[in-house]
Amino acid sequence: MSVTEAPVPAPIAASPQLSRTELEASGAAPLLCLFAGAALWLLLASLLALLDSVKLHSAAFLASSPMWTYGRVHAAGDTALLYGFCLPAALGVGLWLLCRLGRARLAGPAVATVGALGWNAAVAAGVWAILRGGGTGYEVFEMPGAVAPLLLASYLLIGICGLMTFRHREAGPLYPSQWFVIGALFWFAWIFSTAALLLLGSPVRGVLQALVNWWYEHNLDTVFLGFAGLAPVFYFIPKLSRRPLHSYYQAALAFWMLALAGSWGGIPGGAPLPAWLAAASLVGTVLTVIPIAAVALNLYVTIGDALPALDGGPALRFTCAGLIFWVVAGAQQVAGALPSVGNLTDFTWFTTAQRDLFRNGFAAMTMFGAIYYIAPRLADAKCNAPDGLWKRSLTRLHFGLMLAGVGLGYVALLVAGVFQGVAFQNPANSFTAVMRGTMMALRLSALEPLFLTLGTMVFLLNFALLLNGCRARCRRESPAVAGMRKEGA
Amino acid sequence: MNNGPVLFLGLFASMAISWVTFVLGPLAQMGNLQPARTVAALPADYPNSPPGLAAQGAEVYRACGCAYCHTQQVRPSELGPDLARGWGVRRSVAHDYIFDRTAMPGSLRLGPDLANAGLRMDAMAVLARLWDPRLVNNLDAAHSMMPSYRYLFDVRKIGRAPSANALPVRPEFAPPEGSEIVPRPAARALAAYVAGLRQEPYLFEAPPPPGAVNTNAPASGTNAPPNGTNATNGTNATNGTNATVLPGGTNAPNPQSAIRNPQSTHDP
Numbered sequence: 001m002s003v004t005e006a007p008v009p010a011p012i013a014a015s016p017q018l019s020r021t022e023l024e025a026s027g028a029a030p031l032l033c034l035f036a037g038a039a040l041w042l043l044l045a046s047l048l049a050l051l052d053s054v055k056l057h058s059a060a061f062l063a064s065s066p067m068w069t070y071g072r073v074h075a076a077g078d079t080a081l082l083y084g085f086c087l088p089a090a091l092g093v094g095l096w097l098l099c100r101l102g103r104a105r106l107a108g109p110a111v112a113t114v115g116a117l118g119w120n121a122a123v124a125a126g127v128w129a130i131l132r133g134g135g136t137g138y139e140v141f142e143m144p145g146a147v148a149p150l151l152l153a154s155y156l157l158i159g160i161c162g163l164m165t166f167r168h169r170e171a172g173p174l175y176p177s178q179w180f181v182i183g184a185l186f187w188f189a190w191i192f193s194t195a196a197l198l199l200l201g202s203p204v205r206g207v208l209q210a211l212v213n214w215w216y217e218h219n220l221d222t223v224f225l226g227f228a229g230l231a232p233v234f235y236f237i238p239k240l241s242r243r244p245l246h247s248y249y250q251a252a253l254a255f256w257m258l259a260l261a262g263s264w265g266g267i268p269g270g271a272p273l274p275a276w277l278a279a280a281s282l283v284g285t286v287l288t289v290i291p292i293a294a295v296a297l298n299l300y301v302t303i304g305d306a307l308p309a310l311d312g313g314p315a316l317r318f319t320c321a322g323l324i325f326w327v328v329a330g331a332q333q334v335a336g337a338l339p340s341v342g343n344l345t346d347f348t349w350f351t352t353a354q355r356d357l358f359r360n361g362f363a364a365m366t367m368f369g370a371i372y373y374i375a376p377r378l379a380d381a382k383c384n385a386p387d388g389l390w391k392r393s394l395t396r397l398h399f400g401l402m403l404a405g406v407g408l409g410y411v412a413l414l415v416a417g418v419f420q421g422v423a424f425q426n427p428a429n430s431f432t433a434v435m436r437g438t439m440m441a442l443r444l445s446a447l448e449p450l451f452l453t454l455g456t457m458v459f460l461l462n463f464a465l466l467l468n469g470c471r472a473r474c475r476r477e478s479p480a481v482a483g484m485r486k487e488g489a
Numbered sequence: 490m491n492n493g494p495v496l497f498l499g500l501f502a503s504m505a506i507s508w509v510t511f512v513l514g515p516l517a518q519m520g521n522l523q524p525a526r527t528v529a530a531l532p533a534d535y536p537n538s539p540p541g542l543a544a545q546g547a548e549v550y551r552a553c554g555c556a557y558c559h560t561q562q563v564r565p566s567e568l569g570p571d572l573a574r575g576w577g578v579r580r581s582v583a584h585d586y587i588f589d590r591t592a593m594p595g596s597l598r599l600g601p602d603l604a605n606a607g608l609r610m611d612a613m614a615v616l617a618r619l620w621d622p623r624l625v626n627n628l629d630a631a632h633s634m635m636p637s638y639r640y641l642f643d644v645r646k647i648g649r650a651p652s653a654n655a656l657p658v659r660p661e662f663a664p665p666e667g668s669e670i671v672p673r674p675a676a677r678a679l680a681a682y683v684a685g686l687r688q689e690p691y692l693f694e695a696p697p698p699p700g701a702v703n704t705n706a707p708a709s710g711t712n713a714p715p716n717g718t719n720a721t722n723g724t725n726a727t728n729g730t731n732a733t734v735l736p737g738g739t740n741a742p743n744p745q746s747a748i749r750n751p752q753s754t755h756d757p
Contacts, residue, residue, distance in 0.1 A: 055636055061636075063636060063639040069554065070558070071555055072553065075557065133552035137591040137593050139556075139596060167493070172491075179496055186501070187500070190508070194512060205587060206519075206585075207586040207589075207592050208515060208519060208583075209589075209591065210592045211512075211515055215507075256499065259500060263506075264511070270565060270569060270571075272583050274518065277511070277515060343568050347595075347596065348597070424570065425570055427574045430629045432630065432632050435599065436632050436634075
């Protein structure tokens with residue numbers, strides 16, 4: 001195929017066999033289930049993060065309760081955010097993209113629904129176990145071994161539905177979003193099974209556990225979430241700004257470099273490991289400059305001078321903000337990997353700032369952008385103006401809260417991290433004095449979970465209103481139409 | 490790239506390269522790491538497996554998520570001031586973790602590194618920090634942001650005889666009159682674990698700094714905290730045996746003897 005024919009996401013109605021309505025309706029149940037669950041988990045994750053911040057400032061708060069101790073709440077919050085929110089949202093968005101870009105019905109919606117329910121049940125059990133003290137001690141891999149098989153099985157159910165949908169796609173060139181979704185689907189299965197085997201199944205010796213843990217976390221963030229978040233970015237930005245994607249080759253370059261270089265990293269410079277591992281990690285992380293630049297340039301040129309003229313729908317606004325956060329977080333990751341910076345910033349809030357920006361900024365914002373586009377089309381596939389189903393004021397409020405929360409939290413933690421790193425260098429500053437110096441910035445950063453909690457509540461309200469409105473409209477329709485729709489589903 | 494199998498193979502190859510480099514390679518290199526001879530040629534190779542109570546304490550450390558604030562990895566002096574801060578005598582190396590059931594080197598320092606906590610604190614000092622870090626008699630500790638771990642302790646009425654394990658506290662923060670603070674078994678295990686953390690003997694991959702007179706042989710022979718490094722209270726130099734410096738600044742003759750809240754409070 002020639003390059004020029006690929007880049008535009010083709011209009012969906014072109015398919016002779018399947019109408020858009022049928023396509024959208026095919027995945028309604030599992031995808032809405034995934035999205036609703038994800039939003040509830042994000043609310044819980046933000047509440048746990050808020051509780052964590054409070055505990056940093058008032059040490060006696062809930063001190064008599066083992067369940068709400070800082071380390072457990074932190075681990076549970078991370079787990080709820082990554083496994084409760086990011087993964088299901090990414091899977092839902094990915095399945096939808098595979099349906100739409102491949103012009104195929106979702107394969108096995110019942111299987112996917114079972115997978116979604118199983119996944120959420122497993123995460124609930126995992127978070128509960130962590131709060132009860134059953135965490136594994138591996139960062140972002142805290143859920144105990146007993147729930148790992150259920151997690152993996154549920155993931156495979158959903159993933160296989162995705163692959164079957166992909167297999168039944170209409171013949172024709174693939175669009176970059178499809179590579180990214182497929183990449184994400186495989187990547188998580190590989191890294192999760194490796195981590196489960198080598199950390200929980202038959203644990204490796206000593207510091208190798210930490211190595212596997214670091215490798216897993218880096219792959220989860222940089223490659224899996226990177227792929228999963230960039231898939232909707234590559235779909236929605238060209239589509240909603242009504243411009244063809246600037247370059248297919250740049251997208252391919254970004255994809256392969258992210259897979260190759262993004263999967264090398266996460267080992268701190270001074271780690272108690274052979275030096276070649278830290279060096280390899282440094283090389284890989286620095287090379288991620290290439291995908292970052294390629295994606296940023298590609299999409300910047302794609303939007304071009306259309307930027308001010310955009311109608312500012314929520315999907316595009318969230319997606320663009322998410323993309324900007326991805327670029328900033330990626331650039332910071334590269335900077336932090338350089339020894340001259342990393343020696344100052346390792347083990348400080350600097351790294352936390354970067355991870356939070358990546359998860360709450362990039363992953364959450366792009367997922368919400370996609371959900372704002374997808375959910376009304378699933379809930380009411382026949383509606384002519386699906387975007388109007390959202391309450392506009394609530395959408396704007398949600399965006400404002402998320403942007404303010406993520407932005408404030410990021411800047412505050414970044415300042416705290418740099419101060420902490422610089423002050424730490426002088427051994428004459430006692431450690432407590434160094435930490436005391438970060439307190440003001442830390443207080444400010446507590447606004448991030450607060451704003452995210454409020455924002456997610458606003459989103460959930462909006463989502464409930466949307467579903468309720470669709471149901472009411474469905475009832476008003478003649479029974480014959482309702483019956484037909486049921487068949488379509 | 491319009492071909493599903495090509496996409497899959499490319500992804501699989503990328504994944505495999507990363508996996509071989511960061512998982513399989515290191516596993517082949519260090520998967521069967523054994524205790525090593527020390528530079529000082531101590532009779533025992535380093536490290537030894539921890540005693541039972543400390544091993545239980547490691548599980549408490551894991552379950553409470555201590556690693557979210559405390560690292561256990563000391564960087565070499567060219568990468569950071571960890572050694573200059575007295576957090577260790579040498580950098581951490583892979584050998585130090587051989588017997589860790591769960592390796593928890595951590596990634597964020599909201600509290601000091603604990604790789605060599607045993608060189609700075611004894612179990613009683615750890616317990617005092619768990620009850621309330623701000624009560625530790627040290628100017629800096631008053632501003633510590635570490636949470637209190639009250640749930641690791643029981644506050645109970647003194648029975649006929651005071652408990653042998655009760656925690657000494659400063660009079661002004663003492664429990665209600667006639668009560669004592671007794672660490673639960675989990676707290677005692679955790680304290681034993683933290684007080685046992687030390688990455689001390691020089692190894693061939695972590696040699697003594699050039700010019701330094703070897704070695705730590707004598708210190709490794711005993712479980713006592715070395716002289717003058719007791720962080721609880723630097724002013725009360727202990728005699729280097731098992732004497733405990735209490736948070737209140739009093740010297741207990743024996744850590745096993747309980748000091749509750751005496752009715753006759755204020756005199757040490």
